[in-house]
Amino acid sequence: MKTVFNGLRRFFHRDTCDYALKKTILKRTRSKMDENLKFRENPIVMKLNSTAFQNIFTQEVLDLKAIFDKYNYELRIAGGAVRDLLMDQQAKDLDFATTATPNEMKDMFTKENVRMINMSGEKHGTITPRINDKENFEVTTLRVDLVTDGRHAEVEFTKDWKLDANRRDLTINSMFLGFDGSVYDYFYGYDDLMKRRVAFVGDPDVRIKEDYLRIMRYFRFYGRIAKSPDSHEEYTLRVIEKNADGLQNVSGERIWMELQKTLDGNFAGNLLKTMLNVGVGKYIGIPHPNIESLDRLLKRSQHLNLHPMSYLAALLNDIDDVTLLHCRLKFSGYHRDMIYFIVEHRDKNDLTRPLLPYEKLILNSKIKQKNSVEYVLELLKYRGDETLLKLIRKWEIPQFPVTGKTLKENGVPPGKMYGKIIEKLKNIWIENEYKQTCEDLVKLIPSFMDDYKK
Numbered sequence: 361m362k363t364v365f366n367g368l369r370r371f372f373h374r375d376t377c378d379y380a381l382k383k384t385i386l387k388r389t390r391s392k393m394d395e396n397l398k399f400r401e402n403p404i405v406m407k408l409n410s411t412a413f414q415n416i417f418t419q420e421v422l423d424l425k426a427i428f429d430k431y432n433y434e435l436r437i438a439g440g441a442v443r444d445l446l447m448d449q450q451a452k453d454l455d456f457a458t459t460a461t462p463n464e465m466k467d468m469f470t471k472e473n474v475r476m477i478n479m480s481g482e483k484h485g486t487i488t489p490r491i492n493d494k495e496n497f498e499v500t501t502l503r504v505d506l507v508t509d510g511r512h513a514e515v516e517f518t519k520d521w522k523l524d525a526n527r528r529d530l531t532i533n534s535m536f537l538g539f540d541g542s543v544y545d546y547f548y549g550y551d552d553l554m555k556r557r558v559a560f561v562g563d564p565d566v567r568i569k570e571d572y573l574r575i576m577r578y579f580r581f582y583g584r585i586a587k588s589p590d591s592h593e594e595y596t597l598r599v600i601e602k603n604a605d606g607l608q609n610v611s612g613e614r615i616w617m618e619l620q621k622t623l624d625g626n627f628a629g630n631l632l633k634t635m636l637n638v639g640v641g642k643y644i645g646i647p648h649p650n651i652e653s654l655d656r657l658l659k660r661s662q663h664l665n666l667h668p669m670s671y672l673a674a675l676l677n678d679i680d681d682v683t684l685l686h687c688r689l690k691f692s693g694y695h696r697d698m699i700y701f702i703v704e705h706r707d708k709n710d711l712t713r714p715l716l717p718y719e720k721l722i723l724n725s726k727i728k729q730k731n732s733v734e735y736v737l738e739l740l741k742y743r744g745d746e747t748l749l750k751l752i753r754k755w756e757i758p759q760f761p762v763t764g765k766t767l768k769e770n771g772v773p774p775g776k777m778y779g780k781i782i783e784k785l786k787n788i789w790i791e792n793e794y795k796q797t798c799e800d801l802v803k804l805i806p807s808f809m810d811d812y813k814k
């Protein structure tokens with residue numbers, strides 16, 4: 361009760377809260393559950409017994425469960441792993457939910473000599489024990505999100521599994537799995553999963569306002585679950601549209617993490633278009649998307665297993681757009697260089713030696729050769745040029761025969777001249793189709809030295 365009061369007090373002193381958010385908070389503090397939300401009285405919908413399910417029981421998982429049993433706390437697998445196991449996929453990582461509070465867990469693990477790491481999640485209920493000095497597990501106390509600012513939540517712990525399921529984003533992510541294989545499903549997530557339906561738990565408006573990143577998660581899971589590219593529920597899309605501006609306060613890194621997975625999955629192009637249609641672009645660094653160019657890309661190259669960067673590149677009009685997007689999403693160096701590379705070189709043509717521009721890009725690149733080969737392959741996929749793609753895949757990268765040592769042995773003084781002469785020799789060697797040997801090229805050095813001395 362004290363937590364509720366503190367939450368409310370803090371909330372009413374916050375002038376940044378908008379009206380919709382206030383509504384959300386009042387509703388959750390009053391009834392603790394979304395009003396009028398239909399739920400199953402008897403939540404156990406089935407018993408899992410698949411191989412994927414049996415595979416989760418490593419010694420460490422069993423030892424973790426034994427500790428909770430010893431202290432009489434309930435422990436279940438929550439969220440994503442349940443969803444994946446129900447689709448007969450291996451669970452990537454296991455998130456656990458428990459009736460024990462963080463303090464109770466800390467006491468228990470301390471008594472059992474289990475080390476806990478990364479205590480930063482504690483105020484949201486997450487404790488991370490390291491079992492047998494081998495594996496870390498995130499175990500989170502059942503909770504209700506009281507006050508949310510669209511990114512972070514102030515929480516209250518509960519013993520009610522249904523309330524914890526209610527605060528989760530999508531019905532398919534709101535199930536729990538007992539160690540005996542029982543699947544606990546309060547909000548018809550199992551039915552939705554079977555129907556391949558992606559829906560928020562209860563009112564999408566409430567769920568999204570609790571954490572605007574859920575807009576991006578919706579599209580990611582749509583790609584994972586849905587059978588066809590455009591079977592979104594109209595109401596869900598309208599609510600996303602209404603809330604798209606909430607994404608402006610979500611960090612670029614988190615947005616990019618979700619978007620990258622979406623563009624790596626099914627229906628990437630369609631989902632990107634739907635996102636832009638509902639007005640997400642402006643808030644994720646693509647204020648003026650070139651949809652026609654994306655359509656052309658999809659037509660010529662969709663079957664080539666495009667990299668996420670190609671989809672994004674198609675939407676960008678020029679290098680300035682790339683810079684804007686990078687500033688918003690904070691790409692890694694590898695991704696940043698790839699998207700600059702594609703946009704910079706996508707319009708180049710050479711009809712006499714069509715491979716030449718790509719060979720030059722690889723041989724002259726200032727970035728690691730392995731990366732430049734990957735960028736060129738993606739550029740050709742982007743262009744939909746399957747003939748060149750095959751040729752460049754077969755191309756054996758020739759070794760440039762001149763090195764710094766060669767220059768030194770031929771009397772070039774160390775310093776700036778080295779780089780310039782190497783570059784010049786390399787271009788001549790490329791233009792002559794790599795036929796010249798080191799001896800041939802060395803003969804050209806004196807004339808270049810004269811040029812640079814002038």
Ligand SMILES: Nc1ccn([C@@H]2O[C@H](COP(=O)(O)OP(=O)(O)OP(=O)(O)O)[C@@H](O)[C@H]2O)c(=O)n1
Pocket residue numbers: 438439440441452455527528529530533534571573574577
């Ligand atoms: N914004 C978010 C993030 C997470 N969750 C809940 O927390 C669970 C775990 O989150 P996370 O690990 O991020 O996603 P998963 O669903 O496990 O998917 P993945 O397989 O990608 O880990 C989700 O299933 C969901 O129940 C949520 O409700 N809202």
Ligand SMILES: [Mg+2]
Pocket residue numbers: 439440441453455
């Ligand atoms: Mg997960």
